[in-house]
Amino acid sequence: MSAVVAPIDHIAVAERRGAHNYHPLPVVVASGEGAWVTDVDGRRYLDCLAAYSALNLGHSHPRLIAAAHEQLDRLTLVSRAFHHDRMAGFLAGLADLVGPLVRAEGPGGTGEAMVLPMNTGAEAVESAIKIARKYAHDVRGIEVPEIVVADSNFHGRTTTIVSFSTDPDARDGFGPFTPGFVVVPYGDAEALAEALTERTAAVLLEPIQGEAGVVTPPEGYLARVRELTAERGVLFIADEIQSGLARTGTTLAIEHDGVRPDLVTLGKALGGGVVPVSAVVGSSEVLGVLTPGTHGSTFGGNPLATAVATEVVDMLADGSWQERSRVAGERLHAGLHALVGHGLTAVRGRGLWAGLDVDPAIGPARLVAERLMERGILAKDTHTRTLRLAPPLVITDAEIDWLLEQLRESLAA
Ligand code: PLP
Numbered sequence: 327m328s329a330v331v332a333p334i335d336h337i338a339v340a341e342r343r344g345a346h347n348y349h350p351l352p353v354v355v356a357s358g359e360g361a362w363v364t365d366v367d368g369r370r371y372l373d374c375l376a377a378y379s380a381l382n383l384g385h386s387h388p389r390l391i392a393a394a395h396e397q398l399d400r401l402t403l404v405s406r407a408f409h410h411d412r413m414a415g416f417l418a419g420l421a422d423l424v425g426p427l428v429r430a431e432g433p434g435g436t437g438e439a440m441v442l443p444m445n446t447g448a449e450a451v452e453s454a455i456k457i458a459r460k461y462a463h464d465v466r467g468i469e470v471p472e473i474v475v476a477d478s479n480f481h482g483r484t485t486t487i488v489s490f491s492t493d494p495d496a497r498d499g500f501g502p503f504t505p506g507f508v509v510v511p512y513g514d515a516e517a518l519a520e521a522l523t524e525r526t527a528a529v530l531l532e533p534i535q536g537e538a539g540v541v542t543p544p545e546g547y548l549a550r551v552r553e554l555t556a557e558r559g560v561l562f563i564a565d566e567i568q569s570g571l572a573r574t575g576t577t578l579a580i581e582h583d584g585v586r587p588d589l590v591t592l593g594k595a596l597g598g599g600v601v602p603v604s605a606v607v608g609s610s611e612v613l614g615v616l617t618p619g620t621h622g623s624t625f626g627g628n629p630l631a632t633a634v635a636t637e638v639v640d641m642l643a644d645g646s647w648q649e650r651s652r653v654a655g656e657r658l659h660a661g662l663h664a665l666v667g668h669g670l671t672a673v674r675g676r677g678l679w680a681g682l683d684v685d686p687a688i689g690p691a692r693l694v695a696e697r698l699m700e701r702g703i704l705a706k707d708t709h710t711r712t713l714r715l716a717p718p719l720v721i722t723d724a725e726i727d728w729l730l731e732q733l734r735e736s737l738a739a
Contacts (some may be wrong), residue, residue: 353365353704358381358385360384363704371699372703373717373718378536379568380594382572382719383598383647389637390600390637394600396633397412397630403629406622406624411629412633413627416635416636420441421439423577424592424607425439427581427586429586430609438610439608441606442605442621444606444626446593447481447482447568449623451481451484451565452484453591454606455473455528455530457606457616458473458528458561459473460620466527466559468524471527472525473508475510479492479530480538489501489504515551518551518554522558527561529560531562531564532564532568533580534574534579536714538708540679540681542675561588561612562587563591564578564579566580566591567593570590572650572677572719573716573719574676574679575651575677576677578590582676590608600634603635651678652677654677654719654723655677657723659673659675659680661726662682665730665734669685669734670683670684678716678717679716680715682712682713690710690711691710694707694713694736694737698733701735
């Protein structure tokens with residue numbers, strides 16, 4: 327006789343036993359494939375968040391899952407105390423993909439890009455901050471360097487990173503804060519110019535501010551930031567953790583502005599939605615300030631992570647994912663713009679990435695996310711009024727049209 331086991335109330339357990347640092351939609355996902363997930367009751371949903379762009383290549387991509395399985399059976403971790411046979415392919419592949427998009431020339435460099443492998447996005451940003459400070463100290467002789475950042479930024483959750491957040495939820499109560507950051511308005515090149523001093527080591531920006539609501543900067547802003555920083559020997563760090571790796575129709579979002587930063591931080595999609603993988607990419611001159619013992623990570627660049635990330639990088643090498651994002655993004659944005667004045671007050675973004683401002687008369691964006699969930703679509707609100715769409719890049723034209731139809735009905739409901 328088999329015992330009757332009561333089904334687990336996943337949401338109740340999560341609320342009772344899990345820290346309340348998230349407010350998830352009431353759905354319990356059990357499996358995923360491509361652009362779709364299935365919940366514990368067998369209901370299917372079109373995933374229009376894609377784990378904040380970590381699933382750019384879709385759920386359970388067969389090539390990534392095969393790479394992970396193969397590696398799991400062979401070798402998962404050695405630490406950086408020894409070399410392993412998956413590292414070289416990853417480093418060379420990522421340097422080839424992103425190296426040409428960063429400023430690799432420099433007096434002390436070889437003209438080639440280098441890669442620092444880490445795990446999470448916040449770690450990549452922390453690493454970039456450390457590299458920029460060390461470069462300022464060792465190469466430019468700056469004793470107390472400063473880093474200029476933008477308001478409404480989101481670069482992660484560590485103590486140092488929240489020190490320069492302007493979001494009270496992210497920052498308040500977590501002090502004392504790390505000094506050495508100057509905040510300027512996003513998109514205002516003149517304010518940034520005024521903030522640059524003899525002590526400025528770097529400017530750290532998101533080429534499109536994701537968590538702020540997919541905010542795109544004014545035309546010419548990033549190019550002007552590049553000019554201002556290059557003139558002064560200040561490093562330009564582009565945080566492409568959410569915007570990078572084909573999300574906006576190009577490998578990096580900053581390519582749209584014809585700008586090559588000194589350092590790029592990558593994360594999320596680099597791990598193919600399988601494992602956390604992040605990296606800093608920059609010139610050998612700048613990354614060369616790191617020497618043995620100055621920085622590290624037990625898991626950074628581990629065999630499992632690099633096996634998967636090497637496949638991700640290889641899949642992005644011929645530009646077809648970027649092209650798909652660009653073309654599908656045009657379809658999505660055309661449909662979204664038609665909803666401005668019909669429940670939306672503004673639409674921003676690029677490629678398959680959009681921030682939609684919901685008309686306050688309808689209610690908060692969370693309400694629209696809940697209505698979409700009832701219709702089989704998962705999306706996420708940010709900052710009360712904005713709904714964010716970032717579907718996996720495998721979404722089809724028919725699915726985009728269906729999403730637009732469900733959105734139109736949810737806004738009209
Ligand atoms: N930087 C940007 C631009 C991000 O959007 C995020 C996460 O949303 C991070 C950094 C932090 O990444 P992680 O959550 O992997 O630490």
